[in-house]
């Protein structure tokens with residue numbers, strides 16, 4: 001493990017403190033942000049928002065992108081648009097960032113936690129299939145819990161650390177049960193599964209541009225979809241449901257102030273211009289980590305077969321929890337920032353009452369996984 005720390009230092013030779021993931025602003029960031037300020041359009045209307053959305057469409061291949069204030073808001077909105085109603089159940093994975101479960105709660109629904117797969121770290125289609133076979137039945141094109149009658153209104157798989165999950169298989173199972181899929185692709189901008197961009201398989205996909213993600217708008221998120229009506233509705237509901245008019249302020253329902261400000265979009269446009277370079281840079285680093293780990297007998301998280309990962313955050317697996325904690329302490333003491341996987345969602349106090357399938361893989365991964373420095377160099 002000490003040799004790994006030396007190796008990490010050699011990858012970031014100029015940095016005394018090595019962050020887990022920090023943004024890089026080496027393009028047109030200052031120019032575009034200044035331009036947005038000069039234009040006076042710094043808030044939720046402006047040319048950079050339009051341009052940012054067009055760039056996202058181009059990169060992901062989605063027909064529509066709607067930029068919003070953050071990834072959590074994007075998830076909340078996507079769930080509402082998927083017709084999630086108060087009291088509904090939403091299937092998701094036990095290992096994710098807390099925002100995934102929080103957004104389900106914001107939609108007044110309740111998460112149901114399933115296991116992940118070892119080689120993708122994403123939702124395990126077998127866990128999903130087993131759970132639905134045991135607990136769910138399809139009635140009138142919708143899916144209900146056999147015991148409680150509550151509706152399974154959506155499924156939210158997540159593409160963990162930029163590694164695509166087996167999304168097509170997840171979709172097939174959900175289709176069979178009549179459950180819409182909202183992909184949490186917050187970490188997966190630029191990641192492909194069978195050459196198609198993550199977030200474009202399900203009913204909707206969600207992206208995040210928080211400061212720690214592969215590109216940043218400071219704070220920001222987006223919904224991507226191929227459905228025009230859904231995209232129009234997403235824009236309407238994230239813009240306080242204001243009826244279009246040059247001067248009248250009339251609104252046709254209770255909605256949200258979730259639009260991304262132009263100032264943030266200006267930063268985002270400059271960042272997106274560099275995305276290809278960022279991914280290339282990160283994939284080279286991942287290859288170097290991988291070769292080092294093979295040589296040293298360490299276990300490195302490789303992109304799943306069939307995937308092209310953005311390698312947002314690199315991960316290794318330690319032998320056990322004790323090894324993990326030793327490595328975490330040692331690295332962080334030396335100014336090399338490392339981090340364990342998130343605490344499992346069903347273990348967080350606000351979610352312990354929720355339904356949870358058997359999750360042996362998530363339990364194992366959360367004990368042994370460590371994220372190691374992954375910033376663009």
Ligand SMILES: *Cc1c(COP(=O)(O)O)cnc(C)c1O
Nearest residue numbers: 070071072097099100186208210
């Ligand atoms: C970052 C992230 C989000 C939320 O995005 P924010 O922009 O921080 O609100 C949601 N899900 C996952 C898996 C994330 O990593």
